[in-house]
Amino acid sequence: MAGSDTQDARPPPPPLDNTIKLTERRKKQSQDVGLPAIGPVTLTKISVLEETSTNVEDWHNEVYCILRPLRLHKLLDHKRPRPKKGDKGYEQWSYWSTTVSGWIFTHLHSNLKDLLRPTLGIGTHGYAELSDSEDEEDEEHDIYADVLIKEITRAFRGGNLINQTILDGKRFLHLKRNSFGTVKDYITAFRRHLAILEKRKIAPPPLRAFIHIIDQLGNESPKLNFIIKQISRKQTITRDEFDEFCKDLQVESDTRESGEAAATRGSRNNNKKKRPSTTAKQEDDKPQSQTPRASEDDHKKQSDNNSSGKKFRRAPPKGKDIHQYAKEKREAEKQVDDNGNCSFYRLGPHNTKNCYHLADNIVRD
Template sequence: MADTETDNEGDTNPHPLDASTNPLEPQIPSFTNPIQFTQDDSDSEDEDNTPPHQGHGLPAIAMTKIQKVRTLEHNDTDPSGWKQALAYQLIPYALEWLLDSNIPRPHKSHASFGRWKYWSRLVASWMYNQIDVTLQNKLRNLSKMPKYADQLYDELMSMTQGSDRMQTAFIEMRKFDKMKRSDYNSASEYIEEYQRQYHVLARFKAAPHPSHGLSQVLQNIELEVMKVQFIREEVASLEPKKLTLDKVEEYWRALQAAADMEGVANATYNNNAGRGRGNGRGGRGGNRGGRGQNNNGHNDDNTQSNKDTNAVEDDTATAKKKKKKGLRKQPADGKDIHEYANDA
């Protein structure tokens, strides 16, 4: 993983010193200040949850002495017991997450960055004293000495686990390659998990170039986050190799914030649109009702027309009857008028 303070993974070390000297000992600001635990905005009630970053919930900077654990030997192929011993010594001080490079480091602008930097270097210095001389010499022969806890921890695991570490790296690479937006509930969740998995590969020094990581995220969320277009325009004139991980992480955070905001806005819009569509359908229903009323109107016209026709027929029959009633004496039905006259 890249160093957050500089672009290096550790201190340049062209001339290794004697292994008896601890090169990682941080400057202790005070020998009298007690350990004080502080909180930041991301603190939650569940302390067992993986924190959003390594700076989460760290104690205030102060002098402390962490108890020793058994020495890790260079020929130890199963360091799981040593790893567990480390964790149990760090848990009382809320420092155990500093060993996990899968968890992002706090950004330089974050309020916890100073605390994280101090405690991470102190834990690294303590770990250096929990390994044998052979491992210490191997560390000193590296071109860049790991100076933070997660870096040193990963390097020691690499030195002792050997081939198992490569197999684990292959598994993590496949997991990274298979990541899809559709596997997550939101764009924000996808970006967060993508960053986390990217840092896992960085731990194995197998992460793709930052520009490739940014390109993948932009492509997978371009249909739902408008800020994608603005970032593409901003980086269009840059050379891919000059796009640093710090800058890409800045873009990832901006995209995640935009995804959160647009997700809330879209939910509100969809709720309002749903109510609007309901009214529209009701209106159309009313129109259909209106058409129904128009149909009823046509039926009424037909009925009225039939009534008028019947009325005309009735009036004609009545007129005929009146005409017959107009004669005082008239022949019976079926009798000729002349016969009637002779009879009369």
């Protein structure tokens, strides 16, 4: 009884919170957990990140996908604690973090490197000047992967307002139509970057911005010619008119893309219809094999008849009156074939006497 009273007196366990549990586990795991042994490694080349790049997230994903299979991706997370100097995994972490940092730095454009050097505390020679020194104290100046990634992220998210303003202006000027799959995607990105410049108070006037779009699209958009005529009459446009013109071009892009997709589907369906099905071919060949064989003279006459002028199926021999030929077929002894179809037309559950194609007043192909 005493034991049961003791158990009842215990407070209930706190509810599990997956978010807290994940955060606590993440705090416990420092960057050196799960790293491979020190040794040579080959890191694949990736695209070079420029200061005017508009797809920084894609570049980050590219870096992560290279490091993840090698178990080096945790080195990029500055929120994970580092091992302290003297800890068991410190040397291993320092080796891999500087290796990854050097690999990342080689995939940065020279202009972006110049932008990052003051914040990273390195000179114009970069990593070379640090590695040439044999002083152990210079280890404090090593650039680790998490710091480098953090500074790159800050550079593209406005860590330095003046530099960020310059970068935003350059990215806007470097927007190219050929960098996007459709006109709609290009204009969407253009409007997004224009809104950023407006926040920085450095946006070009609406007319100047739309001239940039005209220059990039060229003759790709038929709607653009109509818009240009409207602008030429007014000599200027407002911000609302700029938005309306952009929306018109985006709608036109959507319509054109849908039309091209429908045309592609239609051409595929037409190609399928043109292909004779195996069943229809068998249906057409089956009665022919069961009808009496024509003489070589008849085949020759039909060939001569088909070779001149328009070709008709089951046409009368050359020189024979078509009405007389139809009468003979209507009065033929064999009215239906073995499948119960007309022995002349070879389709339909009727005999040759009642065949529509052998009617006295209408003789059809």
